[in-house]
Amino acid sequence: MTIAKETIRSLRAVTPQSTIIEARHISQRFTADNGTELTVLHDISFNxxxxxxxxxxxxxxxxKSTFLRALAGLVKPTSGTVKYRGETLTGPNPGIALVFQTFALMPWLTVQDNVELGLKARGVPKAKRTKLALDAIDMIGLDGFESAYPKELSGGMRQRVGIARALVLQPDALFMDEPFSALDVLTAENLRQEVLKLWSSEQRSIKSVLMVTHNIEEAVEMADRVVVLGSHPGHLIANVRVDLPRPRDRHSAAFEAMMDKLYAILTRQATQPAQPAHKAEAPELSASSANVPAMDETNLQTAEPLEKIKGRPLPNATPGGLAGLLDVVAEHPDGIDLADLASDLSFEVDDLFPLVDAGTLLHVIVVRDGHVQITEAGDAWHQADILRAKQVFASLAMEHVPLVRNIEHALRHASGGHLRGELMLDLLHARYSDEDAHQQFAIAVEWGRYGELFDYDADDDLLTLDEANKGA
Structure with a gap:
């Protein structure tokens, strides 16, 4: 679909007088079932x-979604303030309308009735809301489907209904929470272009669009500005202006450079020196950057409390997936940009980055300025046969992954040569929610099993050394 360049524009009237929403020092904390306080957002300011x-x-x-809901007034921040047109929010934001990832349509209502829903809640008279709804349905390209029910529509058409339901309220700002992620690639791209056409229309009533996404290409294609949040907890790490002319050519050097810049920011490597062309040496990993907390190697019960240890969680990546990543990266001796790697694999950020995190943790790849390259250790694993590959992985895990290393060491010193998994979970619960603690434990077990370091019997809840590792 071709869109004339002059039909798509942005006002860019970024002045205090044009501020729609102002958030200051937003933090959000929740208390988990086990009593642990979890910080989801930390000190984010945004206009x-x-x-x-x-x-x-x-x-x-x-x-990301929690922050969007805080700006929408659907979640009250633990600390900080959100203002709409200068007024502090005490409830739902009256100036926004939301489009959800999962469509959120009422299955017993027709397309027209779904679109009229918000107007009806506002007490708009029947005749007026009918006209407004039909205009919105026509604007989004669904005329002829007014009497259809959601079950009769494709995913893309259902999302069009969701967009029409938001537009009919004539909000100041349209909020979109990963609106295209549940759609197939072609439908998603078509709908993105439709939203951009609506944005450029002289008749549009919305003044701004705020969208949550984990798709870097989507962000560069649609946005005038990209706000990048770091994880665990969510915090602002970058505010990037996208000054590319519209319509944007995804194959242009400028577009690709912007994608590389965002990949570099997300991998927190943007300020590090460029990677040399020869095969990379794995950098040293300091204790402070370890993904999981270290524990006493001889007595788990006297371990330092986990909540006093800093560090990111163990990446949710399988050894098999990581081996597959090395297969691809190894084909590029001088390395490959993460944007190109994601494109080659048809991966989203949430698919690719856990593998990249695991690879950097194990020192089998290095990432510099959004460019990934295999290391000597990674090449040794990549070149090894199946049995040798397990040994290489085990050695890397023992050297660089504290949780795996300490489980293995604890088993060597445990009475009877076994430990209950519940003990490890209790220690992990001091730092993680119940769900995350179980995930961390499951990842460590999978890595330990792959490396033939230890095994886990879920029926008896027992961790034991692997037979191949007992004489090591």
Whole structure:
């Protein structure tokens, strides 16, 4: 679909007078079932101005949707303030309308009735809301489907209904929470272009768009500004202006450079020196950057409390997936840009980055300025046969992964040569929610099993050394 360049524009009227939403020092904390306090957002300040499309970009765990809901007044921040047109919010934001990832349509209502729902809640008279709804349905390209039910529509058409339901309220700002992620690639791209056409229309009533996404290409294609959030907890790490002319050519050097810049920011490597062309040496990993807390190697019960240890969680990546990543990266001796790697694999951020995190943790790849390259250790694993590959992985895990190393060491010193998994979970619960503690434990077990370091019997809840490792 071709869109004339002059039909798509942004006002860019970013002045205090044009501020729609102002958030100051937003933090959000929740208490888990086990009593642990979890910080989801930490000290985020942000302004949304008239005349701009802003994308909130970040990995899984960055609190993107929570932040969007705080700005929408659906979640009250633990600390900080949100203002709409200068007035502090005490409830739902009256100036926004939301489009959800899962469509959120009422299955017993027709297309027209779904679109009229918000107007009806506002007490708009029947005749007026009918006219407004039909105009919105026509604007989004669904005329002829007014009497259809959601079950009769495709995913793309259902999302069009969701967009029409938001537009009919004539909000100051349209909020979109990963609106295209549940759609197939072609439908998603078509709907993105439709939203951009609506944005450029002289008849549009919305003054700004704020969208959550984990798709970097989508952010660069649509946004005038990209707000990047870091994870665990969500915090602001970058505010990037996208000054590319519209319509944007995804194959242009400028577009690719912007994608590389955002990948570099998300991997927190933007300020590090460029990677040399020869095969990379794995950098040293300091204790402070370890993904999981270290514990006493001889007595788990006297371990330092986990909540006193800093560090990111163990990446949710399988050894098999990581081996597959090395297969691809190894084909590029001088390395490959993460944007190109994601494109080659058809991966989203949340698919690719756990593998990249695992690879850097194990020192089998290095990442510099959004460019990934295999290391000597990675090449040794990549070149090894199946049995040798397990040994190489085990050695890397023991050297660089404290949780795996300490489980293995604890088993060597445990009475009877076994430990209950519940003990490890209790220690992990001191730092993680119940769900995350179980995930961390499951990842460590999978890595330990792959490396033939230890095994776990879920029926008896027992961790034991692997037979191949007992004589090591």
């Amino acid at each position: 949304l101005y008239e005349g701009e499309i802003v994308a909130i970009l970040g990995r899984s765990g960055a609190g």
